[in-house]
Amino acid sequence: MMPAMTGQSTHSSVQFLNSVLSQRGPSALPYDEDVKWLIRQHLVSVIQEFPSLQAKTAMFSHNDGRTVNLLQAEGTVPMYYQEVMYNIPVIIWLLESYPRQAPCVYVTPTRDMIIKRGHPHVNASGMVSIHYLQAWVFPSSNLADLVRNLSLLFGQDPPLYTKQSAPQSRPSPSPPPHTAQSVHMNPIQSPHMAPTSLPHGPNPNAQGTLVRPPVPAPRGGYLYNNHRLPPSPQRPPHMEDPSEVFKRNAINKLVEMLHNDMAELRKKTEEEMDGLFNTQAVLRQREEQLESGLREMQEEKEGLEQQLQLILTNTDVLETWLRTNEDKKKDAIDIDDVFEPCDTLSKQMLESTAADLAIEDILYSLDKAVQEGVIPVDAYLKNVRALSREQFFHRATAAKVRAAQMQSQVASMAARVSYVS
Numbered sequence: 001m002m003p004a005m006t007g008q009s010t011h012s013s014v015q016f017l018n019s020v021l022s023q024r025g026p027s028a029l030p031y032d033e034d035v036k037w038l039i040r041q042h043l044v045s046v047i048q049e050f051p052s053l054q055a056k057t058a059m060f061s062h063n064d065g066r067t068v069n070l071l072q073a074e075g076t077v078p079m080y081y082q083e084v085m086y087n088i089p090v091i092i093w094l095l096e097s098y099p100r101q102a103p104c105v106y107v108t109p110t111r112d113m114i115i116k117r118g119h120p121h122v123n124a125s126g127m128v129s130i131h132y133l134q135a136w137v138f139p140s141s142n143l144a145d146l147v148r149n150l151s152l153l154f155g156q157d158p159p160l161y162t163k164q165s166a167p168q169s170r171p172s173p174s175p176p177p178h179t180a181q182s183v184h185m186n187p188i189q190s191p192h193m194a195p196t197s198l199p200h201g202p203n204p205n206a207q208g209t210l211v212r213p214p215v216p217a218p219r220g221g222y223l224y225n226n227h228r229l230p231p232s233p234q235r236p237p238h239m240e241d242p243s244e245v246f247k248r249n250a251i252n253k254l255v256e257m258l259h260n261d262m263a264e265l266r267k268k269t270e271e272e273m274d275g276l277f278n279t280q281a282v283l284r285q286r287e288e289q290l291e292s293g294l295r296e297m298q299e300e301k302e303g304l305e306q307q308l309q310l311i312l313t314n315t316d317v318l319e320t321w322l323r324t325n326e327d328k329k330k331d332a333i334d335i336d337d338v339f340e341p342c343d344t345l346s347k348q349m350l351e352s353t354a355a356d357l358a359i360e361d362i363l364y365s366l367d368k369a370v371q372e373g374v375i376p377v378d379a380y381l382k383n384v385r386a387l388s389r390e391q392f393f394h395r396a397t398a399a400k401v402r403a404a405q406m407q408s409q410v411a412s413m414a415a416r417v418s419y420v421s
Contacts, residue, residue, distance in 0.1 A: 046143040079155040102136035122159040352398040
């Protein structure tokens, strides 16, 4: 029945770990997502090798007052002292930084036990300090090797002894020193720890009496308050069913492959999401550019519509004027009365430009006449020289008038701006 019970306990522990490590949101345990599977493997391995340990979750109080819900392996660690097996109650806390940093191990004696004073690996509060914890290396270090080291070191020097009340007992020549347990603020210990067999040592009790010297206990059991208790359950060495071992290894391998596939799928998904986010940013930028271009085209359209309305208005005015003057004779219309300059400079510019164009027409007619032989060459040259001089004066006058008009416009604009400001 024992192997079946052990296998059932391990299966329930695995289900418990799968449940708590898969939680998300505010109730999730404070471990990194990429190491939760490794934490599960560490706990499953140590529980399979040491069935006296059990995986739990409990509140851990830091020295700064913070409390956090953490995983722990609670139970007993077997040790052999003078060829007799004893069980040391311990709690292994997996802190937030686990497994990149070592766990925190405490020896948790019951009310009938005391911690050995001056123990090299356990202080008065029960905190354990061994070389394996100090030399913790991620990811090779694990809980199973830690418990093996604890079992070996505790067997060499037990950290706990059972209290006994036997007055008038003579102490041995070299009694090991002991002290009562001090309370440590960090771990939250289980109040229902089962009695555990421990070696007895001579030590003065709180009232000054002496406890009895060590009492030999049968192998596999212990004497506790002069009553023989049943032996602690032990895992038979090399008695596992090969099919169970194969099944467990196959499940672990499948879980590992599934974890790797999920990690790879997650990585690919994150890369695809990054690409989609980049594409979304580019599309948003292009959307802003298109909206800006659309606004500019809308403004340009409105400006063109205004210009079109102005052109249509002017067209109507011209068409009306043409209809009004269409039946009149050409001789009745004086071309000089059609256009009236608005100021003196404009009138001077109009006269200079008209004279320039008239001389240009005369020069063209002289060129045609000399080519056809209507006038002699010397007369042609004399007239061209005189007309060219006169045309030069008209063009110079037009240039001066144009400059005066530009200066007048600039002065008018400056006056308008100063008036507005």
